[in-house]
Amino acid sequence: MVLIFHGLQATHIPGALGFAIIILTVLIRFLAWPLMTSQIKATKKMGDLKPHLEELKQKHKDDKQALASAQMALYKEHGVNPAGGCLPALIQIPVFIALYQAIINIIPGAGGNLDHVNSLLYSSQLKLPAHIDPNFFGLNLGVKPSEFGKYGVGLLMVPFITAFLTFIQSKMMMLKAIPHHKGEPQKETKEKEKMEDTMSAVQSQMVYLMPIMIGYFAFSFPVGLAVYWNVYTILGIIQQHRIQGWGGLADIIGKFQITNTK
Secondary structure (H helix, E strand, C coil), X not given: CHHHHHHHHHCCCCCXXXXXXXXXXXHHHHHHHHHHXXXXXXXXXXXXXXXXXXXXXXXXXXCHHHHHHHHHHHHHHCCCCCCCCHHHHHHHHHHHHHHHHHHHHHCCCCCCCHHHHHHHXXXXXXXXXXXXXXXXXXXXXXXXXXXXXXXXXXXXXHHHHHHHXXXXXXXXXXXXXXXXXXXXXXHHHHHHHHHHHHHHHHHHHHHHHHHHHHHHHHHHCCHHHHHHHHHHHHHHHHHHHHHHCCHHHHHHHHHHHHHHHC
């Protein structure tokens, strides 16, 4: 990020620090693109295999060992790794922590230690000046939206936008309902309906709780971190749509399109 910042500052582009965060975010997202693609496809395949998994459960309902073997054979046949969707998320955690520390220490007024960053740079030519312009399209990247009383209520738009984008991505990732088969026992149907209700309740909670949590973080942390998160989320939404469409948002998008045609 320091290297990108110096390159932008050399061209005298206003808001060099904000653009450096955005460019670095795009680079990180595209480096993680293949991993995220495999995660999304694995999740989609797991959803597509649900009918087959239900059939196996009915076929081997009295033999758990045979069921486990049949499930693993099904995963192998379709090239699905049940744990594959977790790996990309785990790999990203150190990246998020490192980038968070970098942004906190570089952005003026964010409470970090710029001298510590400069001490870690390999070349003295890369050292950052003591006073970096934190302004980016009228926003101070080092200011927290929680300080809106001092800097203006317009800052509250930052956590709202962050929460909204997180909601869109969370909604798109919602799984489909468990399919029912004709002629299945009433007991099986009731069990599936109970499972659907539980799954729907958990998904609904996550769809709304996750945006609230991320929105609170955006409210509490400097604006520069929200810029990073929002750009990363927007690219995630684009990638999610390219692979599996609108997902859980399909019904809402469909209703919106019907309303517009009327």
